[in-house]
Amino acid sequence: MKTLALVLAALSALIVTTFARDAHACGCFTPPDPSVPVVQAGERILFARDSGNVTAHIQIQYAGDAAEFGWILPLPSVPTLELGTDELFNQLTTQTQPKYRLTRVFEGDCFSRGGINLGGFGSSGDSAEGGPPQVPGNSGPIVVVQDSIGPYDYAVLRAHSRVEMLDWLERNRYFVPAGTDDVVSPYIHDGAYFLALKLRSGKSVGDLQPVVVKYASDLPMIPIVLTSVAAQPDMGIQVWMLGEGRAIPRNYFHTVINDAKIDWFTAGANYNDVIIEATREAEGRHTFVTEYAGSSQLMRQLLDAPGRFGSKSELATQTNVFNFVNYLESHGFLTTLNGGSGPFGPIVTQSYSSQLTAILGLYIPVPPALAERGVTPSQFYGQLDYYLGTYRGQYPEQFIGYEYDYRPADMADDLWERVVTPTVEAGALFSKYPYLTRLYTTLSPEQMNRDPVFSQNTRLADVNNVHEATLTIHCGLFGGEDIGKLPATLKTEQGYEFEYSNGVGTNASPFNPQPLPIDVVMPASSRIEIVGEEGAARVVVDNREAIGDALDGGCQAAPASRTTRGGELLGLLMLALYGMRHALRPRQR
Amino acid sequence: MNRAALILAIGCAACGDVAIEPDAAPGSMELTLGTVDLAGQGFLPLAGDQPLIPGAQGGFHIWVKYRVRGHAPRMVMVQRTARRVEDERLILRADGAAELGDPGPDGSWELASPVPSFMCPSPLGVKVFDVPVRFTIQLADPETGEILATGSAEAIPRCPAEYLEFCMRICSG
Numbered sequence: 001m002k003t004l005a006l007v008l009a010a011l012s013a014l015i016v017t018t019f020a021r022d023a024h025a026c027g028c029f030t031p032p033d034p035s036v037p038v039v040q041a042g043e044r045i046l047f048a049r050d051s052g053n054v055t056a057h058i059q060i061q062y063a064g065d066a067a068e069f070g071w072i073l074p075l076p077s078v079p080t081l082e083l084g085t086d087e088l089f090n091q092l093t094t095q096t097q098p099k100y101r102l103t104r105v106f107e108g109d110c111f112s113r114g115g116i117n118l119g120g121f122g123s124s125g126d127s128a129e130g131g132p133p134q135v136p137g138n139s140g141p142i143v144v145v146q147d148s149i150g151p152y153d154y155a156v157l158r159a160h161s162r163v164e165m166l167d168w169l170e171r172n173r174y175f176v177p178a179g180t181d182d183v184v185s186p187y188i189h190d191g192a193y194f195l196a197l198k199l200r201s202g203k204s205v206g207d208l209q210p211v212v213v214k215y216a217s218d219l220p221m222i223p224i225v226l227t228s229v230a231a232q233p234d235m236g237i238q239v240w241m242l243g244e245g246r247a248i249p250r251n252y253f254h255t256v257i258n259d260a261k262i263d264w265f266t267a268g269a270n271y272n273d274v275i276i277e278a279t280r281e282a283e284g285r286h287t288f289v290t291e292y293a294g295s296s297q298l299m300r301q302l303l304d305a306p307g308r309f310g311s312k313s314e315l316a317t318q319t320n321v322f323n324f325v326n327y328l329e330s331h332g333f334l335t336t337l338n339g340g341s342g343p344f345g346p347i348v349t350q351s352y353s354s355q356l357t358a359i360l361g362l363y364i365p366v367p368p369a370l371a372e373r374g375v376t377p378s379q380f381y382g383q384l385d386y387y388l389g390t391y392r393g394q395y396p397e398q399f400i401g402y403e404y405d406y407r408p409a410d411m412a413d414d415l416w417e418r419v420v421t422p423t424v425e426a427g428a429l430f431s432k433y434p435y436l437t438r439l440y441t442t443l444s445p446e447q448m449n450r451d452p453v454f455s456q457n458t459r460l461a462d463v464n465n466v467h468e469a470t471l472t473i474h475c476g477l478f479g480g481e482d483i484g485k486l487p488a489t490l491k492t493e494q495g496y497e498f499e500y501s502n503g504v505g506t507n508a509s510p511f512n513p514q515p516l517p518i519d520v521v522m523p524a525s526s527r528i529e530i531v532g533e534e535g536a537a538r539v540v541v542d543n544r545e546a547i548g549d550a551l552d553g554g555c556q557a558a559p560a561s562r563t564t565r566g567g568e569l570l571g572l573l574m575l576a577l578y579g580m581r582h583a584l585r586p587r588q589r
Numbered sequence: 590m591n592r593a594a595l596i597l598a599i600g601c602a603a604c605g606d607v608a609i610e611p612d613a614a615p616g617s618m619e620l621t622l623g624t625v626d627l628a629g630q631g632f633l634p635l636a637g638d639q640p641l642i643p644g645a646q647g648g649f650h651i652w653v654k655y656r657v658r659g660h661a662p663r664m665v666m667v668q669r670t671a672r673r674v675e676d677e678r679l680i681l682r683a684d685g686a687a688e689l690g691d692p693g694p695d696g697s698w699e700l701a702s703p704v705p706s707f708m709c710p711s712p713l714g715v716k717v718f719d720v721p722v723r724f725t726i727q728l729a730d731p732e733t734g735e736i737l738a739t740g741s742a743e744a745i746p747r748c749p750a751e752y753l754e755f756c757m758r759i760c761s762g
Contacts, residue, residue, distance in 0.1 A: 050684065074647065075646065186647040193645060217646070218681065221647075434759050541683075
């Protein structure tokens with residue numbers, strides 16, 4: 001079988017700098033909103049749990065032949081199945097993505113001399129954001145439900161017999177990955193069920209859409225053992241959980257990463273590497289990192305804003321394709337991602353979701369000649385009047401034999417089933433549940449031998465996804481020709497300090513990273529804990545002192561420590577001169 | 590787990606309905622915890638050795654039922670907890686809602702189907718088999734939060750022989 005594939009989409013990150021004169025961190029420049037690169041996790045799941053019921057939104061990642069797409073999920077009860085939306089995961093990812101901000105503080109008079117070389121970090125303004133089913137009468141007793149939904153055919157099977165279940169799947173052309181026989185056994189019991197999905201005939205991998213599975217269970221769980229059949233090394237597992245309080249991994253450890261390992265100069269471009277290293281430090285690699293824990297407010301009305309999508313009847317009566325697409329664009333059918341703020345205001349991007357382009361493609365396909373020339377569906381529908389107007393007039397040969405099938409009522413029906421309803425229902429979750437947690441880990445197949453179960457602990461503190469560090473440039477009295485060569489101190493959010501006695505370099509940029517604390521050999525986890533459903537976290541591995549020692553050459557522990565650096569006497573002298581100079585300055589009102 | 594424990598559990602399961610004394614004082618709403626036989630039937634004492642039942646997602650649970658007496662039909666909030674007796678470590682906390690129906694001829698109303706109380710995978714560091722576990726159910730008013738009735742029972746979860754190694758692994762914490 002073709003395995004479920006991971007797509008590692010590394011988007012470029014930002015350098016964040018904040019300029020200040022003298023010894024102040026100023027707000028004179030609104031920093032762009034630097035997220036760590038988005039890593040396309042192998043599993044992305046949102047759980048909502050209450051009253052003995054679990055709702056799971058699952059984004060299925062797959063790259064391969066459509067005929068070989070198969071997906072099975074063990075469940076404790078007969079589930080209900082609905083369609084989900086990619087936009088939910090896009091918004092969740094954007095809103096809760098870890099961000100590492102570095103504020104630069106200039107201590108002393110750094111800018112009094114003309115022609116000063118600010119080095120690479122002087123031009124920080126550039127921002128490039130990192131990135132009712134039927135029970136068939138003639139099916140055997142193993143089949144509880146067999147139906148279709150959206151792009152999928154699906155079946156709910158009784159899981160009382162491994163052989164019988166796997167045989168049924170094979171006979172009915174549900175693709176079963178090689179190796180499934182070996183790992184499916186723990187899930188085979190009387191009273192257990194499997195949900196099996198395949199793409200409907202004529203559907204392509206591009207039609208894949210998240211699914212929403214609702215079932216009765218006290219606690220949500222990821223059948224990671226089953227996933228191991230088709231997993232990749234260091235596969236990312238991203239879990240969001242909605243509830244009344246902070247989610248915890250019940251049978252996994254909890255890791256707090258060492259933020260001195262983060263490359264603050266590139267807004268945490270190495271974040272996933274740190275996570276991989278940190279997870280490897282936990283016993284069995286069974287650990288999760290909390291990336292965000294707090295109010296679900298940040299997701300409210302993003303998906304289900306009042307008035308969004310307009311009305312189905314109105315859409316169904318648009319007189320031509322151009323008006324139809326314009327209606328979509330002006331009524332919020334495109335995914336809008338607010339990627340934070342940049343130097344010129346908020347960074348907002350709009351895109352056609354894969355669900356939207358899949359539906360439009362059924363009726364108004366992208367002309368093959370344009371697709372061959374690299375025109376994406378988003379580009380085509382985004383400039384439909386151009387491509388079917390001016391462009392077609394200029395290059396009629398590219399449209400020979402091309403026709404579209406404009407059926408607005410059917411198109412509106414499809415859009416409501418596959419886009420509007422799933423999106424609005426997903427959005428409503430964030431009004432129902434007050435608290436959102438984002439957990440992340442990486443695992444390789446050999447470590448996928450324990451299914452993580454999630455619960456909650458309402459007493460645990462929030463976790464902010466935005467992290468701040470400060471780089472203090474010690475300019476002294478006279479500054480220097482090259483700020484990159486002046487002594488500087490990096491202080492991380494966790495309080496670790498790292499001294500750059502010879503400066504951070506002249507060309508600090510994402511393309512020319514500077515020497516960093518990450519080069520110091522030290523643990524990637526600050527601490528590894530056991531978090532229960534009540535009480536405080538219990539620390540089982542505490543690396544904080546060891547990290548402080550490593551950063552300080554074994555002399556001093558962090559956090560809240562200040563290391564000595566070379567040229568201390570000179571520094572003290574310059575500080576004294578600096579103080580005298582300020583004392584002599586007229587006080588500014 | 591030892592085979593005797595499982596035989597004992599199955600033996601109990603074969604006993605059928607038995608008279609069980611409620612926890613609460615007379616005159617108030619009374620709540621009694623129980624369990625079911627291996628076929629999921631009956632109302633048996635939740636006590637002594639109880640088999641951990643394999644769950645669909647590769648875990649294990651204990652079936653729990655409850656019976657209410659001295660009540661009027663109404664909605665209630667149900668909080669279920671399970672704690673290891675020796676150190677009060679929390680194994681499960683689950684909330685839900687239930688509609689208490691009309692009392693039967695004997696004055697009691699019983700949950701129609703047992704609830705699987707999630708035991709394993711157990712919380713990290715908490716072994717939940719071969720040790721006494723206290724199951725508690727609390728019924729509360731959905732509006733005011735006032736506790737209407739509380740019942741508890743102690744039992745010793747045992748790993749089933751056919752899944753012994755796997756069960757002991759994921760129930761050891």
